[in-house]
Structures are given as structure tokens and as C-alpha cells.
Amino acid sequence: MHPVIVYTLSRLGLFAVALGVLYLLGLRSVALLAVAVVLSGLASYVLLSKQRDAVSERISEKRHQPES
Secondary structure (H helix, E strand, O other): OOHHHHHHHHHHHHHHHHHHHHHHOOOOHHHHHHHHHHHHHHHHHHHOHHHHHHHHHHHHHHHHOOOO
16 A cells, blocks of 8 residues: 555544544543644654655655656
């Protein structure tokens, strides 16, 4: 599967998990969304480094390919 799709779906999955856990803990309204965004961003920074590197490599390969 394309690395960008894998990375994006992984980020969305982490956001959904953070949102669900925070909702179950009783957080509601805009604070729920704000904290979920921050937590999922931090988690993706730590947990998705391999996927982020794959996306970066794919972009680099595409930039250095000669146009046909």
C-alpha cells in the first residue's frame, strides 16, 4: 500500500483512539477535540516514525526521478 495512505490512516486511527479514550474519561466539547489532537500528534511523532520515514523516502524518490 502507498506509504502516504498508510501514514494518513495511522494518524486518523490514533486520533480516533485518543478521542474515544478521552470521551470515556469524561472530557467533552471543544476541549475533547483539542486534547485529542495534541495527544494523537504526540503519539504519532513517537509511534509512526517508520511510516513517516517511508513517506519522506517516497517523496524524495519522486522528486529525483527524471520526467518522462
